[in-house]
Amino acid sequence: MRVLTLIAxxxxxTPATAATERPAPRPDPAKGAAVFAxxxxxxxxxxxxxxGTAALAAKYNGQLPPELERRSDLTPDMVALYVRxxxxxxxxxxxxxISDPQLADLGAYLSPRPHAKGARK
Amino acid sequence: MAVLPPGVSAxxxxxxxxxxxxxxxxxxxxxxxxxLGPYRDSFSPVWDTARERRAGAAxxxxxxxxxxxxxxxxxxxxxxLFPISTGKNFGYGxxxxxxxxxxxxxxxxxxxxxxVNDQRHFAxxxxxxxxxxxxxxxxxxxxxxxxxxxxxxxxxxVGNALERGVGYTMGHxxxxxxxxxxxxAVLPNGEVVRTGMGALPGSQSWQEYKYGxxxxxxxxxxxxxxxxxxxxxxxxxxxxxxxxxGLITVPRRRDFVALVDHVNYLSDSFMVGEAVYGSPLASLxxxxxxxxxxxxxxxxxxxxLDAAASAAGLPSWQVELQFYxxxxxxxxxxxxxxxxxxxxxxxxxxxxxxxxxxxPTPDQLANTTQPYHSLIRRNGAMGVPSxxxxxxxxxxxxxxxxxxxxxxxxxxxxxQRVMCDALREFPLPPxxxxxxxxxxxxxxAFQMVFAPSVKRDDPAHNAMVDRAMRKAVEVAAKHGWGDxxxxxxxxxxxxxxxxxxxxxxxxxxxxxKDAIDPQGIIAPGxxxxxxxxxxxxxxxxxxx
Numbered sequence: 001m002r003v004l005t006l007i008a009x010x011x012x013x014t015p016a017t018a019a020t021e022r023p024a025p026r027p028d029p030a031k032g033a034a035v036f037a038x039x040x041x042x043x044x045x046x047x048x049x050x051x052g053t054a055a056l057a058a059k060y061n062g063q064l065p066p067e068l069e070r071r072s073d074l075t076p077d078m079v080a081l082y083v084r085x086x087x088x089x090x091x092x093x094x095x096x097x098i099s100d101p102q103l104a105d106l107g108a109y110l111s112p113r114p115h116a117k118g119a120r121k
Numbered sequence: 122m123a124v125l126p127p128g129v130s131a132x133x134x135x136x137x138x139x140x141x142x143x144x145x146x147x148x149x150x151x152x153x154x155x156x157l158g159p160y161r162d163s164f165s166p167v168w169d170t171a172r173e174r175r176a177g178a179a180x181x182x183x184x185x186x187x188x189x190x191x192x193x194x195x196x197x198x199x200x201x202l203f204p205i206s207t208g209k210n211f212g213y214g215x216x217x218x219x220x221x222x223x224x225x226x227x228x229x230x231x232x233x234x235x236x237v238n239d240q241r242h243f244a245x246x247x248x249x250x251x252x253x254x255x256x257x258x259x260x261x262x263x264x265x266x267x268x269x270x271x272x273x274x275x276x277x278x279v280g281n282a283l284e285r286g287v288g289y290t291m292g293h294x295x296x297x298x299x300x301x302x303x304x305x306a307v308l309p310n311g312e313v314v315r316t317g318m319g320a321l322p323g324s325q326s327w328q329e330y331k332y333g334x335x336x337x338x339x340x341x342x343x344x345x346x347x348x349x350x351x352x353x354x355x356x357x358x359x360x361x362x363x364x365x366x367g368l369i370t371v372p373r374r375r376d377f378v379a380l381v382d383h384v385n386y387l388s389d390s391f392m393v394g395e396a397v398y399g400s401p402l403a404s405l406x407x408x409x410x411x412x413x414x415x416x417x418x419x420x421x422x423x424x425x426l427d428a429a430a431s432a433a434g435l436p437s438w439q440v441e442l443q444f445y446x447x448x449x450x451x452x453x454x455x456x457x458x459x460x461x462x463x464x465x466x467x468x469x470x471x472x473x474x475x476x477x478x479x480x481p482t483p484d485q486l487a488n489t490t491q492p493y494h495s496l497i498r499r500n501g502a503m504g505v506p507s508x509x510x511x512x513x514x515x516x517x518x519x520x521x522x523x524x525x526x527x528x529x530x531x532x533x534x535x536x537q538r539v540m541c542d543a544l545r546e547f548p549l550p551p552x553x554x555x556x557x558x559x560x561x562x563x564x565x566a567f568q569m570v571f572a573p574s575v576k577r578d579d580p581a582h583n584a585m586v587d588r589a590m591r592k593a594v595e596v597a598a599k600h601g602w603g604d605x606x607x608x609x610x611x612x613x614x615x616x617x618x619x620x621x622x623x624x625x626x627x628x629x630x631x632x633x634k635d636a637i638d639p640q641g642i643i644a645p646g647x648x649x650x651x652x653x654x655x656x657x658x659x660x661x662x663x664x665x
Contacts (some may be wrong), residue, residue, distance in 0.1 A: 042253070042274065042508040049487065051511035085158060089514040091211060092159035095151065096181045096229035096249075 025101055027076070032109025035102045036069070039093065044068045052090065068110055076107025123152050123177045126201050126222030128654070134177060137198045137224075141180050144190035149181040149230070160208070160225050162215035164518030166575045166583040166590075167610060174214070174609050176203065177222035183230045185305070185313060185351045191226055192349065193311045195642045199654075202226050203644050204349045206248035206280030209273060212521040212572065213284065214608035219646030220655070226349060234258040235352065236328075239265040243302060243328035245354045248279040252506035266357040267504035269294035274506025279353045283343050284606055287562035289395050289501030290358055291445065292388055296564045298343045300356045303327040306348035309638035314338075314348070328354035344606065345630075346644035347637055358445075358504070364481070365444040365451035366474035367459065368493050370401070370436035371466050374423045374555075377438045378530030380469075381559075383462045384440055385528050389565070392454045394443040399496045400556035401435040402426070415555040418545070420538035426555055438558075441474070441497050451476065479503075516574040520586065520611075522593045523568040524602040526559070533559050536569055536602060543596040547589040549573050568605065594618060609646065616649020631656065 036044075043052030046067050057066035065071055080103055086092035098106065125134055142150040151157060160176045167173045182188045195202050203218030204226040210216070218225060232249035237259055244266075246255060252270040255278055259266060269288035271281055282297040294300050304316045317333040318324040331339065331354075341347040371380050387393045405411040411429055414421045430437045442458055444451035459471040474491050481503050484490060488499035500507045524540075526532045540553035552571045559567035571593050573586045591614055594604055598618035607615040619626060630650050634641070641652025 038253075043511060049509055049512075051508060051514070054512055084155070086163050089511065089516070089518060091163045091209070091215070094159040094179075094208060094216075094227065094229070095156065096149075096227050097207075 024104070027101075027104040027108035029105065029109040031102070032105035032107070035098060035106040036109055039098055040068065040106070043090070055088065071110070072112045074107075074110045074112075076104065076111055079103070079107040079110050123154070123157065124175050124222045125177055126220060129198060129200055129222065133198045134200065134222075137194050137200050138178055138180075140194045140197075141191055141224075144194065145180055145182055145187050149183070150178065151180070152178040160216045160227075162211075162217040162608070164211045164215055164520065164575055165217070165608075165610075166520055166587050168575075168577055168583070170580070172610060174217045174219060175221055176216075176218055176225040179225040179227050181227040181230050185231075185307065188226065188228075188231075188307045188349055188351055189311045189313065191224075192307055192309065192642070195224065196309065196311070196640055199640050200224055200642060201645050202349070202642055203647075204228060204248075206277035206283075207251050207275060208280075209251075209276045210280065210284060211273075212519055212608070213606055214610070217609065219609040219612065219644060223644075228349075228351075231351065237262055237264045237266065237357075238328070239357075239359070241329060242266055242357045242359055243354055244268075244278075244357055245303070245328055245352060246278055247352055248277055248350060250279070251275050251277055252281075256504075256506050265360040267360050268355075268357060268506075269297065269300065269504055270501060270506040271297075272498065272501060272510035273508055275508065278355055279350055282353060282355070283350060285343055286606075288504075289498055289562075290504055291391065291394050292564040293391075294356065294358050295395060295562055297355075298340075299564060301339070301353055302329065302331040302356050303352075303354035304339050304342055304350055305352035306342055306350045308348045309640070309643050313351070328356070341630075341633070344648040346634065346647040346650055348643060361445035361479055363446060363448040363451050363476065363478055364503070365448075365455055365476035366491070366495075366497065367442050367444075367455050368439060368472040368474055368495075369442065369459065369462050370439045370470050370472075371462075372427075372430070372436050372468035374426045374430070374437045375530075376466050376469070377533065379466050380438060380440060380462065381528060381530045381533070383458075383465065384442070384561075387442070387454075387458050387461075388561070392444070392458065394445055394502065395497075396443075396561050397441040397496050398558035398561065399439050399441075400437060400558055401439055402430055402433070402437060403556040403558075404435070405429070405433055406551070406554070406556065412551070412554075416541055416545070416551050417555075418542060420534070420541075421555050436468075436470070441495060443497065443502055448476070448478070481505075514574075517577040519572045519574045520590055520608060521606070522571040522590055522597075522611075523560070523605050524571075524593075524597040525563070525605050526567050526569065526602050528559075528561075528565065528567050533557075533567065533569075535600065536597075539596065539600055540569070540571070540593065543592060544571070544589055547573075547585055547592075549586075549589060563605070612646065612649050619649075 048054045053066045083093050160179050201220045201223040203223040205216045206228050208216035228248035231247040233247045235245040237244045252274040255268050269290045271286050271288055282301050285298045288295045303319050316339045317331040319327040320333050342350050384396045444454045463469045463471055477485055526536050537553050537557050576582045594614050603618055604615045634650050635653050641654045645652050645655050
């Protein structure tokens with residue numbers, strides 16, 4: 001029985017290992033735009049009717065743009081932190097909602113990309 | 122290290138997860154602290170305390186067969202499961218379970234809109250479908266139907282209905298469980314059942330006749346723990362041609378009694394959609410003298426409140442009425458409502474509001490062009506999901522107590538007075554006062570709202586909110602008012618108040634629970650229903 005338990009525990013370890021060993025696809029900002037449109041825009045689209053935009057306008061008071069898509073200081077790590085941990089009244093998002101690859105795409109979309117400057121509005 | 126369910130060894134828990142990983146794929150079994158973070162209730166008033174309820178793991182099946190596998194594995198080890206649909210039940214526990222260490226069955230991947238029918242007006246969906254998804258499916262298919270959605274559009278029609286959530290269109294659609302038609306669920310023994318006509322092989326009317334033959338167990342799945350719902354049908358409103366609104370005000374406090382009676386008639390005759398009540402005197406609550414009057418211990422007199430209204434030049438009450446249908450029909454219904462109320466209540470005034478052909482323009486959806494200040498949540502009234510309501514969220518969220526009361530003006534006055542006095546000791550905004558209006562969400566009942574905010578970094582505030590919640594539940598029950606829905610940490614307290622016949626209802630439900638779920642694996646404690654193996658410690662549940 002103890003042996004079976006040990007095997008079970010080892011089996012438990014395999015999911016994470018297998019997931020991390022898989023070669024990560026290159027983050028795609030275009031796919032990230034679709035993730036943003038589905039999951040983020042309801043709160044973070046332009047306009048004060050969107051609660052995320054309104055909250056960030058109050059928070060930054062003109063120091064930074066309240067629309068995430070106009071920010072030039074976001075990094076994939078920051079995006080991942082806020083999506084997975086939430087902040088203030090923003091609830092976190094699970095991997096069943098935004099998968100890790102989708103999160104990487106979103107991070108690429110919201111991070112400054114010199115070659116695409118001005119592409120986002 | 123993840124928390125374990127009571128009475129389950131780490132080895133058994135690991136073995137169960139391993140088997141679930143084999144059944145579902147390793148990517149869909151989550152047990153690390155990082156992965157489980159988003160399964161905590163981010164609105165919790167007991168965050169990071171011993172009373173917070175936390176999942177031990179989460180699994181995400183892709184289909185009904187995988188749900189069956191999860192249930193059978195859990196039964197093998199006696200591990201409690203806690204199903205979530207989209208996990209957005211904020212204010213009522215979010216995605217967090219009743220029992221620490223439960224495996225959350227995250228149904229988000231089951232997100233098919235199986236059917237939208239605009240000839241017979243229904244939809245059939247899986248639990249992971251959000252209101253946004255269903256709305257999008259209706260639009261993409263060009264179906265001539267409306268959905269009825271709650272404020273936040275990221276919730277699930279299945280999950281919301283199973284919580285008996287509400288919306289904003291016509292009465293029989295606003296009650297989301299009432300508007301369901303047909304359930305498929307995986308039972309604790311792994312079998313799949315369908316309710317109503319779904320139980321008759323070959324039936325084509327699963328979403329049109331919810332009863333079938335014999336007892337209808339559908340209600341057991343709402344706020345219950347008798348199975349994991351994997352499909353659910355909903356009746357949908359045919360897309361109306363025209364929308365019309367109007368405002369009626371009445372001058373004196375006591376006029377509210379007659380106003381409510383008239384609106385009840387209009388609503389129960391299917392003439393109006395959600396009637397949105399308000400008191401124009403609420404605009405005076407920033408004045409200390411009026412605030413003191415409106416929250417006076419024992420309640421202010423009608424005479425004093427009428428004098429305050431008169432001095433401010435404001436009517437005491439208002440109701441906004443909404444009409445859906447052919448343009449001429451909406452015009453006739455507004456004319457009838459206006460004449461009926463204005464001829465019966467001296468001093469009542471009517472103001473015609475916006476009316477327009479549907480679907481609405483973005484400006485019409487924003488509800489910014491009424492000739493009066495409107496309290497209507499127009500997105501909801503148009504069945505268009507959004508997250509605009511999140512603007513009312515303060516601090517790190519809130520908890521909600523929405524006591525049900527009769528649709529009468531007198532009952533509203535009683536609740537205002539009793540709950541205002543009961544909650545006076547707590548340093549919170551005056552949720553109950555002489556200007557508190559009833560919410561008319563459920564088809565045939567009023568509710569009022571107590572939703573104090575939660576502050577993640579202020580445990581003393583949260584502890585005060587927790588005490589206020591418990592007192593609100595207790596005091597309301599003494600007056601015959603019960604909560605309609607509660608977070609896991611409050612479900613026992615609320616269930617305790619539904620005690621007719623020395624808790625006969627709960628004893629009946631727990632007898633059924635023991636028979637259908639002898640190992641007590643499906644959401645033990647949900648709705649205040651505890652399986653036998655947990656019942657002895659019901660009273661100590663808060664620390665479990």
